[in-house]
Amino acid sequence: MKRCYLVRHAQTAWNEANRLQGHSDVPLSLEGEAQARRVGAWFASRHLQGIFTSALARSRQTAQAIAAGNGHGVSPVVEPNLAEMHLGAWEGLTPEEIDARFANAYAQWKSAPSSVVIPGAEPLAAFRQRVRQTLRGILAGAASGESVVVTHGGVIAAVLADVLGADYDALLRRLRLDNAGVTALEVGTAVPHVLWINSTTHLE
Helix, strand or coil, X not given: CEEEEEXXXXXXXXXXXCCCCCCCCCCECHHHHHHHHHHHHHCCCCCEEEEXXXXXXXXXXXXXXXXXXXXXXXXXXXXXXXXXXXXHHHCCCCHHHHHHHCCCHHHHHHHCHHHCCCCCCCCHHHHHHHHHXXXXXXXXXXXXXXXXXXXXXXXXXXXXXXXXXXCHHHHHHHCCCCCCCEEEEEECCCCCEEEEEEECHHHC
């Protein structure tokens, strides 16, 4: 049996300002660094078999804190395809700025993400296929036991939509995934099981 922990990266200054990041490489803020240390401490008692991370700085910094807190000598493996969806012309903007520049497109996206074509962005179907293939590869190669995947909110939502057989638009509207929140999956059976979503008790 395998357990996979999906960890959303800790906070950045853009998260705090509610700016969309996508592929923009924004590092952790001071608060984010503290969150990363806390999630690292949460994993300290777990004998992790692997730590995998997006190549973006906010994810790598969080993964490095988990590796440092764990103490079992596991170094993060960078997997570029764990990156957030590329959001094209929306990156760096707040929802209010997007609505002002793109005819209320963010409001439409919040109600039906798949109905919106973001200029210069990665197509949603391609993003979901990228995430699906990447996670399958990680889990297939992982040893029995526990592994951590440090990634982004959109990636975790895409994984959960697949595991739950849920409509991605409906799930994304209803799902809360906090910075440094931990979601757990049990895999290795015919049907993966969601153990919990977005635990943040380690941040309290």
